[in-house]
């Protein structure tokens with residue numbers, strides 16, 4: 001599975017911007033502004049997002065690699081779509097809060 005870090009390094013500027021925006025949703029010291037992103041948490045949530053997409057949104061196929069690739073792509077597309085919205089919340093953070101994980 002692709003990491004946020006790899007996607008950042010491989011991606012065009014629009015993808016990088018979207019990843020920076022996603023990272024900013026996970027500040028190291030929550031509740032304070034202007035802190036560095038907590039990339040470990042952002043990375044975990046990106047992986048979790050891909051897993052949710054694989055499980056929920058992609059019809060089962062024989063080719064497991066194709067499913068992973070498609071889910072990775074969908075996750076990045078989601079970040080790209082959300083980045084210009086601004087003020088959105090990470091869906092995984094929201095989910096964790098709801099289930100109190």
Ligand SMILES: [Zn+2]
Nearest residue numbers: 045090092093
């Ligand atoms: Zn999150």
